[in-house]
Every structure is written in C-alpha cells, then in structure tokens.
Amino acid sequence: MFDIGWSELLLIGIVALIVVGPKDLPGMFRTLGRFTAKARAMGREFSRAMEEAADDSGLKDAADDLRALKGLTSKKSLGLDALETAADRFERWEPGAAKRPAAGGAEAPVAVPDPEAPPPSAAAQPVPPQPASPQPASRPATREPGDQA
Known part of the structure; x- marks a missing residue:
C-alpha cells in the first residue's frame, strides 16, 4: 500500500529510537500495532457492510x-x-473463376442435389414434351352462313 522497503523501515526505526528513546519504544510499537489492527478491522467491517448493501439492493443480480x-x-x-x-x-469471389477449369486440369465441381432434402412435389416437376403426331391438327368446326344453331 505505502510501498515502503526494508531500508525505509530501518531508517524510521532509527529515527523513532532517537526521538522516543529506548525506554518508551516498545510501548509506542504496541500502541502502533493496536492502532493498525483497529484500522484493518474497520476496513474489513466497511467492506462487509458494502457487500451486504450491494446484495440487498440486487446489484449483483x-x-x-x-x-x-x-x-x-x-x-x-x-x-x-x-x-x-x-x-x-x-x-474474394471472381466471376470468371467458375467457368475456367480448376488448377491441375480438373473441371470445376458440379452442383449435386442434397440427398437429405425432401423430393420436389409433382406440381414442381416439368412435364415431358409429347412427340409430334404425323396428322395435322383438326380444325375447329365453323358455321356456315345459312346454318341455324
């Protein structure tokens, strides 16, 4: 927290020994320890209270x-x-790449229907052309001007 090294602690100890004196130094360290313990306990209590408040307010949820x-x-x-x-x-698509054979002389892959796809309905299948008959198509009947229907 304070980023104090051993050399700084030694310097603080020497100054405290000179200022306070050898008789009162152990009592001062005891008092400092109690103060530090109380400060840590207050910090823990504050953290616990904040966590409880966050839980009660639904902040974690x-x-x-x-x-x-x-x-x-x-x-x-x-x-x-x-x-x-x-x-x-x-x-990255090149329109002309599909028309050219792939590298290595192999032809481009041909689209194959999906074997798992359902078969198309009968209405969607093309009607095969019927062969032409050698007879001419019959003409529709026409009425003569004098005929009565």
Whole structure:
C-alpha cells in the first residue's frame, strides 16, 4: 500500500529510537500495532457492510444479468460471424473463376442435389414434351352462313 522497503523501515526505526528513546519504544510499537489492527478491522467491517448493501439492493443480480446479456449479444450467438464469412467469400469471389477449369486440369465441381432434402412435389416437376403426331391438327368446326344453331 505505502510501498515502503526494508531500508525505509530501518531508517524510521532509527529515527523513532532517537526521538522516543529506548525506554518508551516498545510501548509506542504496541500502541502502533493496536492502532493498525483497529484500522484493518474497520476496513474489513466497511467492506462487509458494502457487500451486504450491494446484495440487498440486487446489484449483483443486475451485474449477472448484464453479463448474461453481453454473452447473448456476441457476434457468434447472433449469427453475424456467418454473415462476415459470407461477405469475405463474396469479396474474394471472381466471376470468371467458375467457368475456367480448376488448377491441375480438373473441371470445376458440379452442383449435386442434397440427398437429405425432401423430393420436389409433382406440381414442381416439368412435364415431358409429347412427340409430334404425323396428322395435322383438326380444325375447329365453323358455321356456315345459312346454318341455324
């Protein structure tokens, strides 16, 4: 606390011996020890009272809640780390790189459907084209000017 070394303590002891005298020096050190003990006890009591007041006011609960909220607002819990990764990949993306073969002469990977994905519905599947028939399509019936319906 006071950052006093052994040389300073020795100097204080010599000055106290000269000023107080050898007869009264032990009594003075005893009184100083009692004073120091009382000061430490008062400091401990003050700290204990402050901790009790903090517990009664719910300050620790509020601090714990704040720590929990801080954990919830991390980038990872919000999914922002995935967003940053995607943004980094987009910045490094080269549009022409997908058309060129990859290094080593291998072709670029082809997209493959996910085997765990549910199959598409029947309405979403394309209708296969029907072969053309050799007969011409029939014309719709037309009415003659004299016919009655």
